[in-house]
Amino acid sequence: MRKILLETGFSNSEIFCGTGAFEARAKGYACGQVCVITDTNVNALYGELINKTFPECFLTVIPAGEESKNPKTLLKILNDMLKRGMHRNCTVIAFGGGVVGDIAGLAASLYMRGVSLVQIPTTLLSQVDSSVGGKTAVDLNGVKNVIGTFYQPKEVIVDPLFLKTLPPREINCGLGEIVKYGALDGAIYKKLNENINNLRDYGFLEEITYDCILYKADIVKRDERDDKGLRKALNLGHTTGHAFELNYGGRSHGEFVLIGMYYELYIAVKRGICGGQYAEALKNLIYEVLGAMPCYPNISDAAKAAVHDKKNDDADIALILPVSEGEWTELKLGLKEYTRYLKECASEFRGLL
């Protein structure tokens, strides 16, 4: 077990990573007023562990799936906490994947203007990404993360124990974000390439998870509120990925990040931003995770969705593009040009099939 300290100006997060982290850290919350929030899937697998570890907790189980990430579920959680007489000094434990972490984090940040929050991410995606950094949210009318806060968890417990029960698709989803980190950080890129035939090995995942969190924690430390131009690096692949996810659906978030990365790499190469060889190496990693690239119809409709991306300040479409190992840059494109590139990429890519 290793510890990462994420110090922001206002509050600190302690992140405990590795085998044994749950065993070592969770018992610290056995006593005291604790509200554990989880979902139906996780509860089916780990309900007994939750009861054993937090015998006196107030357990709230939300339906599994992104559909739960809405204001109604959020209000139900807050209402239940109030009914159970939770105090200002209680602790909310988010025990689950990204949806649980986002909504439980938001609930913790809002209940009596903020109570202690502990994140125990149980998916690879939430371990390498959403559980660290303090972004909380629910969706509104189908638009992602419209309502949210920046709220650092007091502690994050990242234990590979939970990866063992994940379906392969969930591992792939997490690998999507891990490959994204590879496109940002040279050391992660190197490690991914060295282990390209080994990406799903639990020992390797434990190690690379730590590396990704360390990278993210460093960025969050310097740009907690995503307003200093650093944190947006983490959106690599996301502008196009989100747009496609919104339009086509049917795949995990991490997979859409990889699909987005693929299209954006095409733009990066066309614009002379990224060298062809490096782009090919990144595409190799993408293929290794995805197996094959999906073909989508009506690319222009999907492109439009990128404009509404809340990460953009105006109608320009902002793309975070890989430059070379450990280097990235931002490119802003108008919708017309962006659509043209996406279509070109899709047709070249279809030609390969």
Added chain:
Amino acid sequence: MRKILLETGFSNSEIFCGTGAFEARAKGYACGQVCVITDTNVNALYGELINKTFPECFLTVIPAGEESKNPKTLLKILNDMLKRGMHRNCTVIAFGGGVVGDIAGLAASLYMRGVSLVQIPTTLLSQVDSSVGGKTAVDLNGVKNVIGTFYQPKEVIVDPLFLKTLPPREINCGLGEIVKYGALDGAIYKKLNENINNLRDYGFLEEITYDCILYKADIVKRDERDDKGLRKALNLGHTTGHAFELNYGGRSHGEFVLIGMYYELYIAVKRGICGGQYAEALKNLIYEVLGAMPCYPNISDAAKAAVHDKKNDDADIALILPVSEGEWTELKLGLKEYTRYLKECASEFRGLL
């Protein structure tokens, strides 16, 4: 017009106080994407001024009254902002009293994880109290301020212009909190006593409002999140005041603060915490604002409500009590003892009628 800079660790608030503040500062928000939130009462009086000052704003009018301070109204505001395509770099202007400020502040803190917020308080209460310090909230199931955030407004515009249209009861409500500041700060206490026959004069109100905000800003600066034991000073009178407000209703918040102060002064004197002469002087100020003290039945029921006060960490009832000019202390009491004191005070006080 005078300026107070409220610097907290994370963000700064600029507070502009005095005649001419609105004229001088509001026009800075005439352009850009602006969402003005107000209520039906304020809109009836100042709708034209709003349209003239912010000609391109998106105006949201909520029903006047504490009943609007609920999650449903909050979600409606956030939904409307989304439908209108408000960006991450938009500004929310809270134009109204405490309810408008609390709910608009919460909406601004949540929309896309936080957009710029400007408070333009139009009641005396919100000018001296709620518009400064960054506390935002809505009520939940009749319990006050259960859902909220700490979120500093970028700017607060405090202009006595708006006091002219306030009914006398609203002036009294603000005076309630002003007298509370008098029980905390020696200079404000002195000024109140010197002007005891003059409390409702607009010139005096403009001056004392500045003093109160200066006092509050200094406390908030040192204890933004209300967790360092300083900000709780501002709860003087509030534990009992809230409990009575919840049980009896029918009066303004500020008046209940004064009623709470009266009962808590009784306890302070009985426990030897506060000298009799100083307590009498504070009671004089209370009487000057309230005219007469109301007699309430079933004091024990009201006392129970103090236990649920969210500002208390456990079943103990926490009271902020005046000690001497500019000095206060905290006293924790069990429910039984607290109830006994309240009953004693009520009976002595009834004997006086």
